[in-house]
Amino acid sequence: MLSRRNFLTAAVGVAAATGLAACAKEDGSSAAAAGSGSKAITLGFSQVGSESGWRTANSDSVKSAAKEAGYTLKFSDAQQKQENQISAIRNYIAQKVDVIAFSPVVVTGWDAVLKEAKAAKIPVVLTDRSVETSDDSLYVTLVGSDFTDEGRRAAKILEKVLEKAGHKGAVKIAQLEGTTGAAPAIERAKGFKEVMEADHADDWKVVVSQTGDFTRAGGKQVMAAFLQSNPDINVLFAHNDDMAIGAIQSIEAAGKKPGKDILIVSIDGVKDGFVAMSEGKINAIVECNPLLGPQLMEVVKKVKDGETVERWIKTKESDFMQDQAKDALPTRKY
Amino acid sequence: MTTTSRWRALTHHHLFWPVAVLIALLLVNVPFTPDFFSINMTDGHLYGSLVSIVLFGSPLILVAVGMTLVIATGGIDLSVGAVVAITGALTCSYISDQTDQNTLSAVFLAMGVGLVAAVVCGLWNGFLVARMGIQPIIATLIIMVAGRGVAQLITDGQIITVNSEPYKLIGGGYWLTLPFSIFVVAAVVAVTVALTRRTALGLLVESVGGNAEASRLVGIRSTRIKIMVYMFCALCAGIAGLMISSNTSAADGNNAGLWIELDAILAVVIGGTSLLGGRFSIGGTVVGALVIQTLTTTIYTIGVPTQTNLVFKAAVVIVVCLLQSPKFRAKVFGAKGPKGPRRDAAPVEPAPAPDAAPKMEVSR
Numbered sequence: 009m010l011s012r013r014n015f016l017t018a019a020v021g022v023a024a025a026t027g028l029a030a031c032a033k034e035d036g037s038s039a040a041a042a043g044s045g046s047k048a049i050t051l052g053f054s055q056v057g058s059e060s061g062w063r064t065a066n067s068d069s070v071k072s073a074a075k076e077a078g079y080t081l082k083f084s085d086a087q088q089k090q091e092n093q094i095s096a097i098r099n100y101i102a103q104k105v106d107v108i109a110f111s112p113v114v115v116t117g118w119d120a121v122l123k124e125a126k127a128a129k130i131p132v133v134l135t136d137r138s139v140e141t142s143d144d145s146l147y148v149t150l151v152g153s154d155f156t157d158e159g160r161r162a163a164k165i166l167e168k169v170l171e172k173a174g175h176k177g178a179v180k181i182a183q184l185e186g187t188t189g190a191a192p193a194i195e196r197a198k199g200f201k202e203v204m205e206a207d208h209a210d211d212w213k214v215v216v217s218q219t220g221d222f223t224r225a226g227g228k229q230v231m232a233a234f235l236q237s238n239p240d241i242n243v244l245f246a247h248n249d250d251m252a253i254g255a256i257q258s259i260e261a262a263g264k265k266p267g268k269d270i271l272i273v274s275i276d277g278v279k280d281g282f283v284a285m286s287e288g289k290i291n292a293i294v295e296c297n298p299l300l301g302p303q304l305m306e307v308v309k310k311v312k313d314g315e316t317v318e319r320w321i322k323t324k325e326s327d328f329m330q331d332q333a334k335d336a337l338p339t340r341k342y
Numbered sequence: 343m344t345t346t347s348r349w350r351a352l353t354h355h356h357l358f359w360p361v362a363v364l365i366a367l368l369l370v371n372v373p374f375t376p377d378f379f380s381i382n383m384t385d386g387h388l389y390g391s392l393v394s395i396v397l398f399g400s401p402l403i404l405v406a407v408g409m410t411l412v413i414a415t416g417g418i419d420l421s422v423g424a425v426v427a428i429t430g431a432l433t434c435s436y437i438s439d440q441t442d443q444n445t446l447s448a449v450f451l452a453m454g455v456g457l458v459a460a461v462v463c464g465l466w467n468g469f470l471v472a473r474m475g476i477q478p479i480i481a482t483l484i485i486m487v488a489g490r491g492v493a494q495l496i497t498d499g500q501i502i503t504v505n506s507e508p509y510k511l512i513g514g515g516y517w518l519t520l521p522f523s524i525f526v527v528a529a530v531v532a533v534t535v536a537l538t539r540r541t542a543l544g545l546l547v548e549s550v551g552g553n554a555e556a557s558r559l560v561g562i563r564s565t566r567i568k569i570m571v572y573m574f575c576a577l578c579a580g581i582a583g584l585m586i587s588s589n590t591s592a593a594d595g596n597n598a599g600l601w602i603e604l605d606a607i608l609a610v611v612i613g614g615t616s617l618l619g620g621r622f623s624i625g626g627t628v629v630g631a632l633v634i635q636t637l638t639t640t641i642y643t644i645g646v647p648t649q650t651n652l653v654f655k656a657a658v659v660i661v662v663c664l665l666q667s668p669k670f671r672a673k674v675f676g677a678k679g680p681k682g683p684r685r686d687a688a689p690v691e692p693a694p695a696p697d698a699a700p701k702m703e704v705s706r
Contacts, residue, residue: 058494058499061499061501063499064499064500185648188648188649188651218648219651221597222597223597224501224590224592224594225590225594226597228589229642230642232394233639233642233643234642236377236378236390237374250501250594257514257589257590257591261385261389263385280503
């Protein structure tokens with residue numbers, strides 16, 4: 009990959025200025041704690057890739073938390089490929105790290121390599137996403153978000169938003185879904201529907217629902233079409249902030265006021281989402297926290313010490329209403 | 343008799359089927375969006391489904407126009423999506439570094455930097471294809487794969503948001519009540535048509551696509567022509583990249599222009615340009631791109647469940663491609679035709695490329 013990038017940079021000379029250095033992978037040990045204190049825990053971490061701002065924040069959190077805890081972190085970026093992740097894990101097994109953590113690219117196909125880890129007596133911790141295995145003992149725990157619960161929380165916070173806006177009458181919801189087939193998209197829709205059907209079966213209705221691929225451009229285009237086909241939409245539920253930000257632009261182009269004419273609830277809590285919320289354009293955000301580094305380090309320590317941990321350690325997350333946006337904005341890291 | 347012959351002339355026009363499909367698709371929307379064709383003034387600009395289709399379709403039209411010329415030389419350019427991402431990333435990161443993002447000079451400089459990078463990508467593609475003799479699909483695959491990595495390097499994996507009013511104009515703003523991007527597209531299409539149809543350039547491109555070696559032997563500098571079309575294609579993709587990033591005021595290295603190369607190739611094919619090279623139709627490509635954008639909008643408005651989006655799209659594309667095939671038309675419509683001679687005439691007419699039998703043949 010590096011050589012391919014190298015000659016490309018020759019072509020795109022302009023890009024070179026921004027620094028290839030940043031791309032140098034930190035495959036080797038990044039923390040320099042090798043010599044001192046042989047007790048330092050060595051953690052092998054295999055990240056999915058760097059496909060979004062959320063993911064970058066996630067990687068940074070893991071790196072800085074490891075440094076703070078004084079662990080030796082071996083970090084590798086799988087560039088969205090399972091085979092890269094499997095070979096990274098095999099490397100960690102060969103290097104006899106203390107704990108392996110990884111964020112699986114896909115759900116299945118991990119049995120063989122996880123069995124190798126088990127045979128080498130190296131505990132495995134999953135982060136962010138789960139896997140399907142034949143044998144539950146193949147990994148110790150999952151540190152990550154509960155997407156279904158995020159959907160439920162979005163529905164709950166929508167109740168508050170409606171109450172605050174003094175909304176009366178039918179609630180006609182447009183839903184912007186994430187990438188078709190992705191776990192967060194499926195589960196967020198599921199959680200939202202659950203609450204809606206249980207508590208608001210007669211007054212709430214999802215009138216249109218379509219995928220915006222988790223992108224701003226997607227959200228913008230889909231929302232523009234929604235506003236044409238269903239001009240009476242009064243609530244937007246977006247599976248992530250970026251789609252909501254795109255949709256806001258379409259709502260404005262249609263001459264409506266986002267946050268007033270159309271109430272908006274979204275999930276994630278990225279910085280730009282908070283900016284939009286502080287401008288009054290998003291009504292509420294359900295946080296999906298990528299900063300799980302500190303929690304991961306705690307779990308790693310416990311696992312290393314042989315303590316029992318829960319099967320699923322959920323990340324600490326909160327919900328934000330508009331009035332909290334201004335205060336929360338400066339603390340958003342990603 | 344004259345009306346039937348006129349009708350025949352019309353149906354045999356190379357733009358007839360693409361336009362017919364476009365109109366049919368637009369009509370499909372009416373039952374779902376009653377005021378689909380209505381356009382009204384909102385906030386001092388025109389607003390309506392048709393305006394949205396043109397606005398969101400603009401980048402695709404640009405990329406497809408560039409792609410048409412590359413395909414006319416018998417090549418293909420898979421790197422356009424990555425070029426879109428690189429241009430958007432460079433331009434937005436330059437603008438976001440400015441203290442005053444609304445300075446015109448800075449915005450122009452940023453766009454210049456982005457477009458130069460795009461043209462350099464095109465030069466690289468052209469160099470590999472024309473000088474090194476590498477298969478176009480492989481040569482351009484390099485930037486398709488690696489270019490997105492470069493875009494991510496530039497944006498540092500983040501989405502870069504800009505707050506620049508002048509920059510917002512290109513892809514998201516309005517001028518004379520119309521989306522500004524319409525004027526950009528119109529200008530690019532007009533220049534392209536003028537250059538290729540009012541000068542010999544189009545003929546040269548077609549002859550290179552028909553037979554590069556023979557063209558060289560009669561004195562056409564086929565290498566230079568090829569490099570030029572790849573650079574032009576990349577320039578179009580670069581402008582599209584400016585539009586896409588300007589439309590959302592953000593550069594997304596991962597997703598900007600993702601798979602746009604495939605939509606562009608499809609638009610070119612729907613528009614009646616043969617993938618074998620040697621002839622092209624800019625007008626057809628523009629209609630083809632509008633067909634694809636209308637199809638996308640239709641999927642959003644008629645409530646196709648998300649899981650079946652792609653199946654729906656595939657079904658429509660298959661129908662369009664079949665309608666484009668003279669052989670298919672001769673089989674289906676020709677057999678039903680009441681007149682004897684017409685039935686014979688139909689399959690004979692597009693005969694000049696007999697060796698192209700298994701490939702998709704297009705009407706002219």
